[in-house]
Amino acid sequence: MKISIGVITKDFNSLEPIDEFLENASKHNHKIYSVIIVYSHGCDFRLVESLEKKVKVFLVKINDVPEIKEQLIMTGLSTENIEILLNCPTLKKYGKVPYGLNRNYALIKALLSGSEVLVFIDTDVYPRVLVKKDDEVKEKEIDFIGKHLEYLKKEEVIITTSDYSGYYIIPPMSFTGMKELFISLQKEDAYELLRNSDEHNCLNLDNDKKRKIFETDKILGGNVAIKLSALKELPPFFSTVYNVNGENVLSRGEDTLLGIKLKKSDKKCIDIDTKIFHNTFGNYPEVPDIKKDKSIKDRFYYTCLGWIGRNPFLNWLKGEDIEEIKNRQKKYIIIGSNAGASYLNDERFLILPEALEISYHNLERVISEYKNTMRAWNDFIKKLEKWGG
Known part of the structure; x- marks a missing residue:
C-alpha cells in the first residue's frame, strides 16, 4: 500500500514531529510513499530540502496550486467546481x-499523486503513548x-x-455554572x-496492553488513516469561518461530518485504541493552569467559539430539531x-450567547456552502475515476 502522511500547518518551520513519525515507520519496516505538507502562510524551504533526502515531499500552498x-x-x-474545492476567500480577506478546506487539499493531492492511504497527523502529536507503570x-x-494498517487492511474497514494521551484540550477547572456552559457547547461528556x-x-x-478495539463514528483528525479508494463512498471534510464581534473565527468539527456519513454506510471506522501522545499545551508534563496561563485561556476561548460555530450545522446534519436545541442552549449559555x-x-466569555445567535443565523449560508462542496467533491471523485489518475 502506498502510504502518505498528511500534515496541516499555518507555517512550515519545523521538521518536528514529521521526522519522528518517519523514523518510527522505518524502524517498523513501513515504507512511506510521500509526505504531503499543506500550509497557508510561510515555509522554510531548507527544511523541505532536508526532508526530501528521506522521502518524497509534496508541498501544497493554499490558494497557490497551479499544478x-x-x-x-x-x-x-x-x-466552477475547481473554484469551490480550492479557492479560499477567507485566507485572502x-x-x-477553514480546517476542512486544509484537509481536503491534502486529500486531493494524495488522490492525484497515487497514494492509497493517507494518514493525518497534527503538528503536536508523536508516535508514542503515555502509560502508567509502577504508579x-x-x-x-x-x-x-x-x-x-492492522485494521485498515481489512476490506470492510475504510x-x-x-x-490521544496527554492533557485534554479542556484543562482542569471547577465552578458553579460549569455544567450549564458545557451543555450549551454540546460537550456534556467534558x-x-x-x-x-x-x-x-x-x-x-x-490503555496499553488492555486495548479495546471498537467500531466508532468519532473521528479525530490528528490520529486518523483513510483508505483513499473509499472516498467515493465518503464526503470530504467540511467546516467554516464565522465572524464574532468583528473577529473571524474557525469553526471546529471538520471530521464530524465524516463520522455522521459513515454511520449510514456499510463500511466501518475502527477505533484502534492507540492514544498517541498529544503535547496539547506545548509544555508537558506541566499541569495546565487556565487561570494563570493566558495562552491556555485564549485557546479555551477560541475552542468554545469553534464548537459554537460547528453546532447548528452539526444538529442540522443529524436531523435534530434546530429550534428546540437552540432555545435550550440559549438558556444554558447565558448562565x-x-x-x-x-x-x-x-470578559471575552460574555460574548458566547451572541456567538450562538450569530452561528444559528449563519446556518443557511453554511448549509449552502456544504451542498456546493459536496456537489463539487462528488463530481471530482467521478471525474477522477474515469481519468484514472
Whole structure:
C-alpha cells in the first residue's frame, strides 16, 4: 500500500514531529510513499530540502496550486467546481483557512499523486503513548503505522482512528455554572470529565496492553488513516469561518461530518485504541493552569467559539430539531458564559450567547456552502475515476 502522511500547518518551520513519525515507520519496516505538507502562510524551504533526502515531499500552498488546478482541468472538472474545492476567500480577506478546506487539499493531492492511504497527523502529536507503570506516567513507543494498517487492511474497514494521551484540550477547572456552559457547547461528556479533574488533572492515558478495539463514528483528525479508494463512498471534510464581534473565527468539527456519513454506510471506522501522545499545551508534563496561563485561556476561548460555530450545522446534519436545541442552549449559555467569565476573570466569555445567535443565523449560508462542496467533491471523485489518475 502506498502510504502518505498528511500534515496541516499555518507555517512550515519545523521538521518536528514529521521526522519522528518517519523514523518510527522505518524502524517498523513501513515504507512511506510521500509526505504531503499543506500550509497557508510561510515555509522554510531548507527544511523541505532536508526532508526530501528521506522521502518524497509534496508541498501544497493554499490558494497557490497551479499544478493541482492543471490536473483537475485534465480530469474534466469544471472551473466552477475547481473554484469551490480550492479557492479560499477567507485566507485572502482574513488570513484564516477553514480546517476542512486544509484537509481536503491534502486529500486531493494524495488522490492525484497515487497514494492509497493517507494518514493525518497534527503538528503536536508523536508516535508514542503515555502509560502508567509502577504508579508513574511514562512514554512508550509504538508501531504507529502498523497499528493503523492492522485494521485498515481489512476490506470492510475504510478509516482507522483513535484518541490521544496527554492533557485534554479542556484543562482542569471547577465552578458553579460549569455544567450549564458545557451543555450549551454540546460537550456534556467534558463536564463529566471535569467534575473530577482535581483527581486526574484531565490527563488521558493509553490503555496499553488492555486495548479495546471498537467500531466508532468519532473521528479525530490528528490520529486518523483513510483508505483513499473509499472516498467515493465518503464526503470530504467540511467546516467554516464565522465572524464574532468583528473577529473571524474557525469553526471546529471538520471530521464530524465524516463520522455522521459513515454511520449510514456499510463500511466501518475502527477505533484502534492507540492514544498517541498529544503535547496539547506545548509544555508537558506541566499541569495546565487556565487561570494563570493566558495562552491556555485564549485557546479555551477560541475552542468554545469553534464548537459554537460547528453546532447548528452539526444538529442540522443529524436531523435534530434546530429550534428546540437552540432555545435550550440559549438558556444554558447565558448562565454558563457569565459563570465562566467570572471564574476566569475574562470578559471575552460574555460574548458566547451572541456567538450562538450569530452561528444559528449563519446556518443557511453554511448549509449552502456544504451542498456546493459536496456537489463539487462528488463530481471530482467521478471525474477522477474515469481519468484514472
